[in-house]
Amino acid sequence: MSDVKMKMMDGNEAAASVAHRMNEVCVIYPITPSSPMGEWADAWSAAKQKNLWGVIPFVQEMQSEAGAAGACHGSLQAGALTTTFTASQGLLLMIPNMYKIAGELSPFVMHVAARSLAYHALSIYGDHSDVMGCRQTGFAMLCSNSVQEAGDMAAIAQTSTLRSRVPFMHFFDGFRTSHEIKKIKLISDDDLRAMLEGVDYKFNAKHALKPEAPVIRGTAQNPDVFFQGREAQNKYYDAVEGIVQEEMDKFAKITGRQYHVVDYVGAQDAENVIVVMGSGAETVEEAIEYLNAHGAKLGVLKVHLYRPFPAKALIKALPATAKVVSVLDRTKESGSLGEPLYLDVVTALSQAFANGEIKALPKIYGGRYGLSSKEFTPAMAKAVFDNAVSANPINGFSVGITDDVTNKSLAYDATFDVEPDDVVRAVFFGLGADGTVGANKNSIKIIAEDAGKYGQGYFVYDSRKSGSMTTSHLRFSDNAIRSAYLINQADFVACHQFQFMNKVDILHIAKPGATFLLNAPYPHDEVWNHLPKEVQEQIISKKLKFYTINAIEVARATGMGARINTIMQACFFAISNILPKDEAIAQIKAAIKKTYSKKGDAIVQKNYAAVDASLEHMFEVTYPDHVTSTFSRLAPVPADAPEFVQGLTAKLIADKGDSVKTSELQEVIDGTWPTGTTQYEKRCIATEIPVWDPETCIQCGKCSIVCPHGVIRMKVADEAQLASAPATLKRADYKGKEFAGKKFILQISAEDCTGCGLCVSACPAKNKANPELHAINMDHIENHLDVEKANWKFFETLPYVKRTEVAKNLPKTTQMIRPLFEFSGACAGCGETPYIKLLTQLFGDRMVVANATGCSSIYSGNLPTTPYCKDEKGFGPAWANSLFEDNAEFGLGMRVSVDQGEETAKSLLNELKGQLGEIADKILANPQSNDAEIDAQRDNVKELRAKLAGISGDVAAHLNEVADYLIKKSVWIIGGDGWAYDIGFGGLDHAIASGRNVNILVVDTGVYSNTGGQQSKATPMGASAKFATAGKELPKKDLAMIAMSYGNVYVAQVAMGANDTQVIKAMNEAEAFDGPSLIIAYSHCINQGLNMAEGLAHQKDAVETGSWPLYRYNPENIKEGKAPLMLDSKAPTKPLADYMASETRFQVVNKMNPERYSQLLDKAQEGVNEKRSLLEHMSQYK
DSSP states (O other): OOOOOEEEEEHHHHHHHHHHHTOSEEEEOOOTTTHHHHHHHHHHHHTTOOOTTSOOOEEEEOSSHHHHHHHHHHHHHTTOOEEEEEOHHHHHHHHHHHHHHHHTTOOOEEEEEEOOOOSSSOOOSOOSHHHHTTTTSSOEEEEOOSHHHHHHHHHHHHHHHHHHOOOEEEEEETTTTTSOEEEEEOOOHHHHHHHTTTOOTTHHHHTOOOTTSOOOOSOOOOTTTHHHHHHTTHHHHHHHHHHHHHHHHHHHHHHSOOOOSEEEEEOTTOSEEEEEOSTHHHHHHHHHHHHHHTTOOEEEEEEOEEESOOHHHHHHHSOTTOOEEEEEESSOOTTSSSOHHHHHHHHHHHHHHHTTSSSSOOEEEEEEEOGGGOOOOHHHHHHHHHHHTSSSOOSSEEESSBOOSSOOEEOOOTTOOOOOTTOEEEEEEEETTSSHHHHHHHHHHIIIIISOOEEEEEEEEOTTOSSSEEEEEEEEESSOOOOOSOOSSEEEEEESOGGGGGTSOGGGGEEEEEEEEEEOSSOTTTGGGGSOHHHHHHHHHTTOEEEEEOHHHHHHHTTOTTOOHHHHHHHHHHHHOSSOHHHHHHHHHHHHHHHHGGGOHHHHHHHHHHHHHHHHHOEEOOOOSSOOOOOOOOOSSOTTSOHHIIIIIHHHHTTOGGGOBGGGGGGGTTSOOOSOOGGGTOOOOOSEEEEEOTTTOOOOOHHHHHOTTSOEEEEEEOTTTTTTOOTTOOOEEOOSSTTTTSEEEEEEOTTTOOOOOHHHHHOOOOOSSOTTOOSEEEEEGGGTHHHHHHHHHHHTTSOOOOGGGSOTTSHHHHTTSOOSBOSOSOOTTOSSHHHHHHHHHHHGGGEEEEEOSSHHHHHHHOTTOOOBOOOTTSOOOEEEEOOSTTHHHHHHHHHHHHHHHHHHHHHHHHHTHHHHTHHHHHHHHOOOOSHHHHHHHHHHHHHHHHHHTTOOSHHHHHHHHHGGGGSOOEEEEEEEHIIIIIITHHHHHHHHHTOOOOEEEEEEOSEETTTTSEEOTTSOTTOOBBTBTTOOOSOOOOHHHHHHTTSSOEEEEEOTTTOHHHHHHHHHHHHHSSSOEEEEEEOOOGGGSSOGGGHHHHHHHHHHTTSSOOEEEOGGGGGGTOOSEEEOSOSOSSOHHHHHHTOHHHHHHHHHOHHHHHHHHHHHHHHHHHHHHHHHHHHHOO
């Protein structure tokens, strides 16, 4: 046994470490939560880390998971040891090739971070729905239950597939295992070499397709031999169980860690046993240890090898005393007699009883737990044991939820706690992108690696990641930690965002006597008076040690901006007593130097200063023994919110979604939710907000058009409308002819602002008295919040300008129209959402939207609230998300359906023409080419329905049902570059080739933004991204040129930061074009490594250096004898190097390898020059 080293890591890293060292080719494609495995593989190969045979594994990113599976198949056939990593829908895309790989008996291991599939809704969280959808493919399936096992089973799977020739799927729970950080024992290279002793790891190479020994694989077979061929492989599957156990035994001799294909833990004479696999097994085991110590006789069978199902091992491991068996599945199969593991256990035990292998058949119950990472605790495990021996046991039960519809859920005691007393439990509440999660990951490593303790970290955040609440659960102990569930009683609680105190019950998790640290914008001797009654009651009743710091002010004073992570981390170490204070601070500073030294000493010194200032500005709060507050915690939503929002939505906002009963979801049972609910959430997450200066303002609308969250609104009103306005409502005389004599009001919704500052950077006006100030400037939110809340409330009573009242051609005019996309959960400073918001201002009353999975689907459709909304007439975008790969087809299907509906309605209208009179002619003659004509058509349809009410018969009834199709619908297909350039390109290409009137908006960030910033074909040459750590060698795919090659597609390339008027023009032209249109919009992104407040400047730089030329290609121009291509940007005015020098994604490559960077820069500049020359030529061609 080699010397054992220990390290903090998550399950993804543990599995990827083994996979990278034991393979020659890694084929990758990003999908949450498996993406980090591919990122690690790419980073290691980029750093020239070699595999066990002294070769750097080749890492190949593909355009989709289907492509990755195909590439794996090809790589295996050509002789390489190959692996891949995936999850969820991505795994399903691999299924066709999985059948092939298994049928050809190709040794291969894929690693899966098991995740929910999209049913009525998408979920990025963990369960076994995806892997269970592959159990019929012929892959062996090996399950890991913990971070330690993720590495161990990866090695066992690798040698097992080489010995058995059966391909393996190694899987573990997404997030709960893939992202849990834990201290584990490392598997050394020597350990892995020892595992390979006696294993023919050259099998693939020996059986490779090669012209020196030609063979044929993949033949087409007839009925005469196909069946026999399938059965001939049985012996290989029969041998798998034995081989895996032998490899587990070998692994035990090498490492000391013994596993079995089915492990049993518990009383040897147990009568009540649970069967489970995955992280839930750890929880059940922890519950059993506690309960058995208190007199129970319980056990758990932990299934590692799921396919081929190890029936004999299961029977052997099951105590002969077992009278009842409960099987837990982390999936749901609607319509089945039971879930997969349950059915397998029933079959195994029934056959064993029939064959006389067991004397009595135990009662067997099945149930579901933990779907979409739903919590599974020891209390729930106890409830499963209790159900099995109750007077009326429930079969097909669920646990962890309240099912009051079918009444099959198990009740459990939430206070049941089995955690050892020596575990220190700390919980931190932060805001996505505020650095809280990163700081806590750092803290775990400091304590568990550098200080020699055991540690565990798990992080809860919703799909939006940025701008929503994050909860970090940290455990520390001198002993190993097993608990695979969230903390429910914490010794230390920190709230990094004060606004949470007024909205969420933060302190319910604090145990009596716990320490509470609060970041508050008030002096320590005043903060008590700013806490709601409920919070004060909890602090007093639980006798909490209460500390506070104004971390925002410390961050500002030390040059840290809004990043408070280092400050709050220092406070945690100073008062948690996990480590001696001086040692802790020294460790933090060492970690800072390690993390930031590459960015320069100035950054390191700023962080040092922040640590020192933190300790100086943190104070313990002395509080009275009684409640003094005069106010209560805010209701989750305003009192005037709709009934649905007051009920279900309010629970979700208040972080009480886990308590929602199944009966409360009946209204949204098919995944259909109401729109326009973000307006009730009022997150109030900004530390600074824009403040308008009417005297300096030129009323251009640029601040409003770039606002990512739609919080800056413009209206006009006359004096009578403003008679009851608050005195604090700012206004100015309208500058322009459209609304001469009226007052212009620019208002900010302070509670919905994220404080990004894009509005300030967009403002062209300068204050004459102080040129550093604009017409809109950032200031601390606490100076303005109450006033602006009152102003906004009144502002909302004023009418918006109608689309028919303005020419929709300038920021100034378009921004008078109400956006029908508002207050989304996008990142602060998002570069994508301004385009979508503008679309809704132009055409939102008639839009039908197909949205690709990705950032745009998450900020558009992620619960608890949704940003698409309705106008004053109740019209607004109708939005849906299908999948990632099929969005263009999804949108094309919408268009086809709308067109069919229109044709049906017109046909029925013509059939009834004689009875309807001139209204039929009016409807059929209306071209609906502008807003006024569309409004007129709505009036026409209203009149039509009135006439149909007096006409009897099926035709009239049918026409009444489909009459809305007579009103123009605008179909928009929206998604990011990962979809458009890669996984969905085939569908997009077909959509534009169809000739149908579909509009496509590609919000191009140059990376897979939602999965963490991986390379796409839109990534520019020379940029570093995940999956392209060393810098992308090839130029950006020219999607626009591909579309233009059809000749009948409207194409535009736009950048709001460079020319907002051109964006508006392109959108109007795309909408007017009767055929397919494609708009590619430059969208700055946090994954590009830039200050988001400067995102517009980066867009402008991209245009001015020629990296992102602006143009519009309109086939309609040909009819007028004009060139279809119109160049909207001038020839480059500065070198590409200026643009690349300003972004981290390029400079990472420069620092890593200056010579290579220089070569890539030269090639990229050549590409810019050539592209400009081509575009100039095209703009003159008629």
